[in-house]
Each structure stands twice: as structure tokens, then as C-alpha cells.
Amino acid sequence: MSSAVPERAPAPVLAVKHLSKTYPGVRALRDVELRLFSGEVHMLLGENGAGKSTLVKVLAGATSPDAGAALSLAGRPVEIASPRQARALGLSVIHQELNLIASLSAAENMSLGRELRGRFGQLEHGAMRARARAALRKLGVDFDVDSPVERLSVAQQQLVEIGAALLDECRVLILDEPTSALAQHEVERLGAILARLKAEGVAILYVTHRFEEVFAFGDRATVFRDGERVHEGSLRETSKGELIRLMVGRDVRDVYPARAATVGDTLLEVRGLRSRAGVADVSFDLRAGEVLGLAGLMGSGRTEVARALFGADPSAEGAVTLCGKPMPLGSVRGALRAGLVLAPEDRKHEGLVLGLSVAANITLAALGKTRGRFGQIQRSAEAGAVASLCESLRIKAHSPAQLVSTLSGGNQQKVVLAKWMHLGAKVFIFDEPTRGIDVGAKQEIYRLMNQLAREGAGIVVISSELPEVLGLADRVLVMCRGRVSGELSRAEATPERFLELATAFTDESAAAVSA
Amino acid sequence: MSAEPSWAAWPALRRWALPAVLLALVVAISLATPSFWSGENLLNITRQMSINAIIAAGMTLVILTGGIDLSVGSVLAFVGIVTALMLKSGAGVAVGVLAGVLVGGALGTLNGLLIAFGRLPPFVVTLAMMAVARSLTRVVTHNKSLYHLPEGLSLLSETLDVSLARVHVLLPVPFLLTALVYGLGYVLLEHYPLGRYIYAVGGNEEAARLAGVPVRRVKIVVYASCGALAGLAGVLAISRLAAADPTSGVMMELDAIAAVVIGGGSLTGGRGHIFGTIVGVVIIAVLHNVMTLLDINPDWQGSVLGAVVLVAVLAGKQKGEAAR
Numbered sequence: 085m086s087s088a089v090p091e092r093a094p095a096p097v098l099a100v101k102h103l104s105k106t107y108p109g110v111r112a113l114r115d116v117e118l119r120l121f122s123g124e125v126h127m128l129l130g131e132n133g134a135g136k137s138t139l140v141k142v143l144a145g146a147t148s149p150d151a152g153a154a155l156s157l158a159g160r161p162v163e164i165a166s167p168r169q170a171r172a173l174g175l176s177v178i179h180q181e182l183n184l185i186a187s188l189s190a191a192e193n194m195s196l197g198r199e200l201r202g203r204f205g206q207l208e209h210g211a212m213r214a215r216a217r218a219a220l221r222k223l224g225v226d227f228d229v230d231s232p233v234e235r236l237s238v239a240q241q242q243l244v245e246i247g248a249a250l251l252d253e254c255r256v257l258i259l260d261e262p263t264s265a266l267a268q269h270e271v272e273r274l275g276a277i278l279a280r281l282k283a284e285g286v287a288i289l290y291v292t293h294r295f296e297e298v299f300a301f302g303d304r305a306t307v308f309r310d311g312e313r314v315h316e317g318s319l320r321e322t323s324k325g326e327l328i329r330l331m332v333g334r335d336v337r338d339v340y341p342a343r344a345a346t347v348g349d350t351l352l353e354v355r356g357l358r359s360r361a362g363v364a365d366v367s368f369d370l371r372a373g374e375v376l377g378l379a380g381l382m383g384s385g386r387t388e389v390a391r392a393l394f395g396a397d398p399s400a401e402g403a404v405t406l407c408g409k410p411m412p413l414g415s416v417r418g419a420l421r422a423g424l425v426l427a428p429e430d431r432k433h434e435g436l437v438l439g440l441s442v443a444a445n446i447t448l449a450a451l452g453k454t455r456g457r458f459g460q461i462q463r464s465a466e467a468g469a470v471a472s473l474c475e476s477l478r479i480k481a482h483s484p485a486q487l488v489s490t491l492s493g494g495n496q497q498k499v500v501l502a503k504w505m506h507l508g509a510k511v512f513i514f515d516e517p518t519r520g521i522d523v524g525a526k527q528e529i530y531r532l533m534n535q536l537a538r539e540g541a542g543i544v545v546i547s548s549e550l551p552e553v554l555g556l557a558d559r560v561l562v563m564c565r566g567r568v569s570g571e572l573s574r575a576e577a578t579p580e581r582f583l584e585l586a587t588a589f590t591d592e593s594a595a596a597v598s599a
Numbered sequence: 600m601s602a603e604p605s606w607a608a609w610p611a612l613r614r615w616a617l618p619a620v621l622l623a624l625v626v627a628i629s630l631a632t633p634s635f636w637s638g639e640n641l642l643n644i645t646r647q648m649s650i651n652a653i654i655a656a657g658m659t660l661v662i663l664t665g666g667i668d669l670s671v672g673s674v675l676a677f678v679g680i681v682t683a684l685m686l687k688s689g690a691g692v693a694v695g696v697l698a699g700v701l702v703g704g705a706l707g708t709l710n711g712l713l714i715a716f717g718r719l720p721p722f723v724v725t726l727a728m729m730a731v732a733r734s735l736t737r738v739v740t741h742n743k744s745l746y747h748l749p750e751g752l753s754l755l756s757e758t759l760d761v762s763l764a765r766v767h768v769l770l771p772v773p774f775l776l777t778a779l780v781y782g783l784g785y786v787l788l789e790h791y792p793l794g795r796y797i798y799a800v801g802g803n804e805e806a807a808r809l810a811g812v813p814v815r816r817v818k819i820v821v822y823a824s825c826g827a828l829a830g831l832a833g834v835l836a837i838s839r840l841a842a843a844d845p846t847s848g849v850m851m852e853l854d855a856i857a858a859v860v861i862g863g864g865s866l867t868g869g870r871g872h873i874f875g876t877i878v879g880v881v882i883i884a885v886l887h888n889v890m891t892l893l894d895i896n897p898d899w900q901g902s903v904l905g906a907v908v909l910v911a912v913l914a915g916k917q918k919g920e921a922a923r
Binding site for chain 2: 394396416417420426428433434435436437438439440444447448449451452455459460461463503
């Protein structure tokens, strides 16, 4: 592909070649290349799972690449063995989740690990405060460096981290989804700050999903797809449509089992769902036997809709009926009683009690089903139910007494599913059902979802892997900024149409939503 | 991990290995002390350990949920005084005992409500309760012990001489109560939904909540039970001494926590077993007893107990834990 190199920069400040990274069962990066030049903002684009965050992790020193990778900084070959070393080399990473100590002040956070000491080893508070203020002034901002960072806005907290990077005299600044939690005017200010840093010769690698920012801030772009670099080039010569094609450019592979949908009556009716977590106004119907996709970019409110329906978010409001009966919101027990369940994105923290056995996890939500005359758990009935679920879901465990923490990701997800099947749920919401699961197990999870639909359950699938949603769902709702921006039938649902709807609401309509 | 059965896949074995090793150690030490095995001494141990045993049973429930109860020693003293005052003002023994247990349960419920609904850390809530209950005990008694309790109360610390088919068995009532408490505790934890919920809340509170476990109710019940058992222990204590001492039970929470930890309980919750706790209680009681028999300066007992706790926790640490 094209690879325009700016004429003013003869050699890249950071060059990555032959970089591969293999995780057990997954090839996250395959022989990728990246070139960053001094004084450019370089956009790193790709779908979720394309390998962007793996590259960021390698550059941050958080993980080491496979053998054979060649990294050079200002022409000298380097190895980045630890985050500390990355910092010493002048590579600073601002992660999406900021890395600050909430109760310490901005100045203290900026000085953490870079303390100024006096003659007796004591901290030079005054000098460190002055240095912090100077760094922020360099960014063109001014706020109280003595207030604890928990009292600062997210945008200000981000500036604290960027300011700290400046104290390290960083040559390469890596920003991972820096605007996911920023308001529009804060995004614009970030753009101005990037321009200043560029002028000082810093090379900036900017990871994002938002095309407005790609073209507003970026000079060049690298596109990853399925762990490979598929494009590097100037953004002046590339259109949004071209970038989208490069990002998705593949057919939905036939990993998705074919299924004949026999859609029945309406099972779930959602009207005017909203929550303080960012669901603005969502309405939809789900019929028995149907698989409904809920798609959208990161931060569009997909997961928040799932949590609101499941009662995990107490601030949820709206009218929901399940099987014709109104379902209370704001209570997990209410949702469970009605038969609506969620297989959460964060299985290990929200879906499973890792220190308990497979059996105890499966029956946890419905212990009432196997109670005897004295209210005790009938062990034999419980064991029977667990055994039949383990068999029909093909859960690979030595015994039902095995701790769920020792299972693979795919088997853990099956335990979550078994728990809800034991409860007898009617509506299953899957949030990122195959995250961290290898390809073979993915197919099994898909098969189980189809089986549930065949048996008359209603399925909602949330996934940031677009092919997954398109491959599974009969119908796709696309979300943008907390609202449904459109609905696509299976035939209409193409990656291009999806991205159009996912970025449907312009800044004006966003302002209207937040107002 | 899949080919050979991993260590973690055998929770029962892991659960029992450590207490078994420690118990063997204690038995070995006791073998070196001939007077240990006299019937009188063994009876003595069961009597002495029953108070810690009953408190530690409640502490096990609390620690399994990931909490802690520092107030048990103070609740024990407070309940002792309340019961003594009731008995002295003419209440029947049964009424007094029941009231003692209920008062303990009420203080525990207060702990639980503050923790569950006030979202306060258990350490802080029960630390406050520890201070308040102790101070009330001192205020009410003017810091003096109450003597001359009714005769009937001593029934609770008597030793029954049971003859079954020509076999004489001496059964101290405190021992019977301990056995009852542990039997009920075992049935609750292993055979009732509440027991599962207790493990689930301690293992992963958020996942438990999202599985429909009534997390707040579970917390209130465990602190209430812990308080009620501390109350029962308080009644036993005044029965044994035939007096109510406002300074009794000081530092008793530490013995109970030590017993749970020696028995394999994890202070982060979700791991432990009530039978492990009783093993911990026995180990502590036997160590105290052997050291007394050997005429070792009692000031050393704390050092030995501390060392045993550390050894137990170090040995119980899983290999995976460090890596995780």
C-alpha cells in the first residue's frame, strides 16, 4: 500500500519492524511495522481485536514481543523490557484508564517516581509544584496543581498525565483512546495541545475509533486488521470510506453456524429506557427465537443498556414488559424473577465467583430449585442438574467440584450460561460473549446461543466485533451516544451501513441529547 | 494444568492438609507431656476451649463473607453483665440465658445494619462497637465484678456423667453446646442456600449480587449470628466463673480470628471451613495447656501463638497466589 513519508523527516524517531506477538492460542500481531516521525500525529486504526492495544502494550513495556522484533528509537536499536525502561527511553503512554492516585494532588502525581530531593533526601515540595505548573503552562492550561486529582475533571486528569510525560522529556507520546470520556470542547482543547507538542517535535501515536478526530488531528495513519498492518499512509490522500474498507475489509467467515430463525411472539418490550450511566432513550422489541444484535462504537451505551435491563444499574428508568408482564427495573432479583439474564463482559468479576466450584456457580442463582423438606439443598438433585448441564454444554472440567478459576475462558463462559439455563431464563443478553475465548470455543458458544433461540428464548448480542454481530443477529440495532440511531435487517447489515449509523449523531445532536 | 489434576482442583484435600499437619504437631508435643493425657486435663481443655470455640464459629461466618468482627470480646462482657443483672433481679436462668443470647444478637445486628446499609468497613464498625460495648459494661458495673449469681446458672458449666451401656462418659455442658454450634454451623454452610451465599459474597460480592444473592441480608445475618454466639459465650463465661467480670473477654477477638486463620480461613473471604476453625481452636487450646503443664512462663504464649498463625498462613498460601 501507499506509504508517503514526509519529506522534512529523513528518518523515523520510532521504527518497529517484524513485530509479532503470540498469546496462547491467539496470534495478536503478525509481523507488523510502524514508523513514527518527529512532529507528526499518527493515527493507529483498526477494529477491536485488530492488535492495536497489543502494540501499545509492547511499546509501553507492559508485554514483550515474540523473538525477531526490531525496534529502533532515533536510529538506535532498543529493547523495551519494562514500563520503567519505556519511560527512560522517552516513550510515554497515556492509557484509556488513567493511571493516577486519586487522593494525591496533581503536582504529587506528576512527581511520582520523578521526585526532586533536597540535600537531606527530603522532598522539595516547592520545586516540584513549580515544575508541575511549568509543565501545564507548556500545555497551555492552568489549574490548581495542589488539589487532589479526584476533584479534577477527566480532561484535567489526562492533562496531568500528559504533563508528567513532558517532565520525562518524552519523544514519543502514545494516546490510547484519549477522548472516550471527554466532552466536545475538551476534545478540541486536546487537539490544540497536540498541535503544541507537535511543534516541539514530539511524535504522537493516537489510537481512536472516531473519524472526526482522525481527520482533524492526524497527519498520517496506520491501519491494522486481524493482527496485520494493512495500510500506512498520509491522511490527505485517504478518505473515510477507504479507511473503513481497510479496517473491516473481509467477509464474515463461516464461523457462524447457519440457522433457520423461527421467530415467535414478542417476548420483551423496552420503551424509553434511560439511565444515568448514559442510556438516553432506548426502545425496542425482542421476539421469542430471535437473535438481536446491539452494536455501536465504544462508549455508545451498548453495555449500559444491558446493565439497565438486568437491574445492575439502579438509576435505570423506563417501561419494560417481559412475557406481557411489567418487569421492575433497578433490581437484579427482579430481572431474574422475570427471567431476564446477562452474561457480562467482565466474566471474572461480574459473572463468576472464581473461588467456588463449577457446581456452586451453576446453581448459585437458583438454589431454591433443589430444596428439600427442611429447606436444605438436596445434594443429589443439585448434582444431577449440574451433571446434565455440564454434559449438554460440554463443559470441560475434571469434576463439578473443580474450582471455576482453573477453567479456560470458553468453559467459564459456559458455566455462566449454565447458571442462567438452570434458572430457566427466557431472555439472554450476551455482552461480548467471546472476549478472550479462542476460536474453537467461540463457535461452541455461538452454537449454544442458536440452540437457546431455537428453544424459544430471546437473545440479545452485544459485541464490539462487528462481524460477530453481523454473523449472529437476525436484526441489528445500532447505537450512538446512548440512543438507537437505526435498525438494520440481516440483509441490510453491512459494515459500511453500520459505521454510518454508529457515527450518525453529529455534534449538534449530541449537544441536544446532553442538554 | 489440564493433563494432571491440579492441586487447586482438590479443594477438600487442600482444605484439610494444613489443619491435619498442625494437629499432628500438637499431638506430638502433647505426647512429650505425660500429664497431658490425664482425663482431668482433657476435660479441662474442652471446658477452656469452648468459649473461644463458640466465638470462633461466629467469626468464621463473618470472615467467610470477607468481613471481620472485633467486637466479640466486648459483647461477651456486656452480655455477661446484662445476664447477671437480670438473674440478680429475679429472672429465671432460662430467661436470663435467652436474653443474653438475644442481646448479643441485637448488637451483632446493629453491626450488620451499619455494614450492609451504611456501607461502612466492617473493621471500623466493629471497632466502634468494641469500644462502646466495653465502655457501657464498665459504666453499668462501676468497673466491679458482680458476684453471688443464682445457683441454677452453674448448670451450664457442669459436667454430665452419662452412662450408656455400661460405658461412662463425662460430658461437660460447654462441650455439648460447642458440638451443637459446630453441627448447626456445618449444616448451614454445607446444606443450606444461606451457606452458599456466604461463600459467594466473600468470594466475589459483585458477581454474587448479579446472581441474585441478597448480599445485604447475608451480611446482616452473619454479624447477627456472630453477636448471638458471642452472647452465648458470655453466658457460659459467667456460669464458669460464677461471677460477671466487666474486664472479661479483652483480646478475645484475636484468639477467635487466629483460630479461623489457622484453620485455613482467608481474611479476604470466600475460603475457609468451619471444621478448620475447630481444629484451629483445638490447636490454640492445646498449646496453651501444654505450655502451662510444662510450666513455661505464660508471657511466652503470645509469641508461640503468633508464630503458629504465621506458619499456618504461609503454608496455606497457594502456589498460584504469588503469580496471580
